[in-house]
Amino acid sequence: MSVPLPPIDELIACPRCDTLHQCRVLAETERAACARCGTLLITPRTRSFLHVVALSFTAMILMVAAVFFPFLGISSHGLSHESSVFEAAMAFSDGWLAPLSLAVLLAIVLLPVARFIALIYTLWPLANGRPALRHAAFAFRFAEELQPWSMAEIFVIGTGVALVKVAGLAEISFGPAFWAFCALIVVTVLKTAFMSKWTIWEAIGR
Amino acid sequence: MTDAAPFLTATDAGLTGCTSCGRVWPAGTARCGRCGAHLHPVGTASLQPVWAWWAAGLIFYIPANLFPMLLTATLTGHQQNTILGGAVELAQHGSWGVAGIIFLASILIPISKFIAIAYLAIAVGTERRAGGHRHLLLYEVVEFIGRWSMIDVFVVAVLSALVQLGFVASIHPGPAAAAFALSVAFTMLSAQSFDPRLIWRGPTENE
Numbered sequence: 001m002s003v004p005l006p007p008i009d010e011l012i013a014c015p016r017c018d019t020l021h022q023c024r025v026l027a028e029t030e031r032a033a034c035a036r037c038g039t040l041l042i043t044p045r046t047r048s049f050l051h052v053v054a055l056s057f058t059a060m061i062l063m064v065a066a067v068f069f070p071f072l073g074i075s076s077h078g079l080s081h082e083s084s085v086f087e088a089a090m091a092f093s094d095g096w097l098a099p100l101s102l103a104v105l106l107a108i109v110l111l112p113v114a115r116f117i118a119l120i121y122t123l124w125p126l127a128n129g130r131p132a133l134r135h136a137a138f139a140f141r142f143a144e145e146l147q148p149w150s151m152a153e154i155f156v157i158g159t160g161v162a163l164v165k166v167a168g169l170a171e172i173s174f175g176p177a178f179w180a181f182c183a184l185i186v187v188t189v190l191k192t193a194f195m196s197k198w199t200i201w202e203a204i205g206r
Numbered sequence: 207m208t209d210a211a212p213f214l215t216a217t218d219a220g221l222t223g224c225t226s227c228g229r230v231w232p233a234g235t236a237r238c239g240r241c242g243a244h245l246h247p248v249g250t251a252s253l254q255p256v257w258a259w260w261a262a263g264l265i266f267y268i269p270a271n272l273f274p275m276l277l278t279a280t281l282t283g284h285q286q287n288t289i290l291g292g293a294v295e296l297a298q299h300g301s302w303g304v305a306g307i308i309f310l311a312s313i314l315i316p317i318s319k320f321i322a323i324a325y326l327a328i329a330v331g332t333e334r335r336a337g338g339h340r341h342l343l344l345y346e347v348v349e350f351i352g353r354w355s356m357i358d359v360f361v362v363a364v365l366s367a368l369v370q371l372g373f374v375a376s377i378h379p380g381p382a383a384a385a386f387a388l389s390v391a392f393t394m395l396s397a398q399s400f401d402p403r404l405i406w407r408g409p410t411e412n413e
């Protein structure tokens with residue numbers, strides 16, 4: 001029972017089962033999982049902070065393209081209509097459904113962009129070997145906590161389902177924004193895969 | 207005296223772990239000194255918000271299914287589709303794959319989620335469970351899959367923005383879209399409020 005504990009700043013508590021572990025800096029491809037529940041405590045650091053910063057910049061540029069270029073077009077019986085991502089979010093703006101428009105805009109555009117900015121703010125100085133900026137801890141926690149609410153990838157799948165629904169009704173054309181959005185998903189997945197949360201916290205919390 | 211636990215938890219060591227960044231602090235510390243997150247000691251107090259969000263999500267799930275999700279006007283007339291109606295219609299047109307996605311995301315996943323969260327909250331509330339691994343897996347599935355239910359809201363958004371062809375065909379969102387979005391958001395909050403560390407607490411000693 002009375003095993004002497006290592007210093008408190010060398011300990012890590014599993015967020016899923018509360019088990020204490022002593023942590024050490026791992027080699028680049030090593031990972032550490034909780035001995036009791038198997039949760040990954042330290043993901044391998046496959047790429048540097050600079051890669052994550054570069055991908056966040058790319059994702060932001062793609063998002064700008066996705067919002068301002070035409071997204072999808074439809075034509076039937078000589079009539080045609082084009083829609084942007086912004087208009088898709090504004091689809092609920094009539095009457096009392098309006099707050100839903102804001103929620104959709106937040107989920108597919110604003111929150112993803114806010115997260116990219118927060119990541120760049122956190123990691124840019126670290127990537128250059130400088131100490132973290134003053135609000136880096138807040139920015140990174142903000143980016144992590146908002147992750148479930150940023151739903152760009154779900155929006156893309158939803159678009160696919162919508163297209164199948166109208167496929168028999170009309171002809172569909174894809175605008176540049178559609179492809180920008182698809183590329184954005186790939187970039188976001190890569191960015192998440194390259195990030196090691198624990199390594200970033202260690203770098204911020206020095 | 208309990209038999210020696212093979213794993214020392216932060217709580218047993220008189221510490222509180224930060225669920226956001228993993229650092230540990232002496233019990234009673236309010237905020238994590240590294241990431242600034244609020245520190246929560248492991249305890250059943252966290253189950254109250256779980257149940258509150260759960261109930262809110264369930265309440266909004268009812269109008270989400272009763273009211274129309276889509277209002278369609280075509281040359282042949284007006285049509286209103288509920289969530290289930292939309293999936294059934296797709297299946298009748300032979301789009302089995304997409305009908306399956308909608309049925310899964312809007313009906314099967316939400317209902318399973320209500321059952322799963324309630325089961326986990328009851329199981330840790332009574333502390334008569336074994337098999338933390340199975341419960342943690344269930345929790346992680348619920349946490350991962352919950353946000354995907356939002357798919358139907360985006361389908362309605364894209365359809366309503368795109369299909370605006372005057373008298374030929376036009377689609378408008380119905381009130382169920384808002385109710386459904388709220389229901390999904392509330393269940394996500396319910397799952398997020400649940401503290402998975404509760405799963406691993408042993409039965410209380412005086413039981």
Ligand SMILES: [Zn+2]
Nearest residue numbers: 014017034037
């Ligand atoms: Zn664990």
Ligand SMILES: [Zn+2]
Nearest residue numbers: 224227238241
């Ligand atoms: Zn923390």
